[in-house]
Amino acid sequence: MQGLVGKTFQGSADGNYNGPAAGLVFAAPTAKGYEGTMVRVVPLAQICEAVADLLLKGSLPLQPLSSMAVYTLATGG
Template sequence: MLAPPRIPGHSSARGLAALVLAMVTALAAATTDARAQSTAPAGQPRPAVTVFQGQAAQLGVKSCAGLIAQLGDSLTQGARFTANTQAQKNAPNDHAVQAVAGLAYDAPGYQGKAAGIVFTAPTRTGCEGNLVRVAPFTQSCRDVVRLLPKGSALTADLSGTPLYTLGGNQGQALLVPSGSACVVVTVASAMASQ
């Protein structure tokens, strides 16, 4: 049974701060390289088989199919996207599964491209997985800090790159200065038991 992870994308829209972490409601259709298609208008539930579930099924993945779908859906929530999922060809249930996604946001407060990676691996008791989202912002990192969820706190300075633990147990965010702009790298993890 999947334990619901607390990861970016699982809460409702919270203005621009939510967009920083891609915590917005589903806005548009999603298509993939695997020719799986999923459409979910805003406010409507997602279809029974999501893009990531469809791709996992095409690759023969069963052991971590639910978690790759859950993380993938969280990663892409609120964006149009194209994804490519890969698994070990000869034993897809015994090895890691990886999905890479290109994201396009067109929402109030944030229009732009982003990218993400979802990675899951089987364990003795189920699956573990991670997601990483990279989103460039035109605002400075100082301005982006003010947009982080309530309760977020500076955790470490990693060679001049601030790492924040996000409020509400929503993962972490690295704020990477890029000239006068800021690249936000969000990371989160989840576990699922059998």
């Protein structure tokens, strides 16, 4: 199962970004129900290093994926 979610960010609580964004939701059936994740897509006209500073404190970089930066968030996401 997969879905698309629309969102509008509104300032400081959302990392000082104002504007549209999207989320891709992925879920798969398991023996105990469903398991899944959501990938948030936010269009920012900044270099990657500057955007990484907007992530939650404690977020850690992972191995790049096709030269794209990937992070694990401090909240486990």
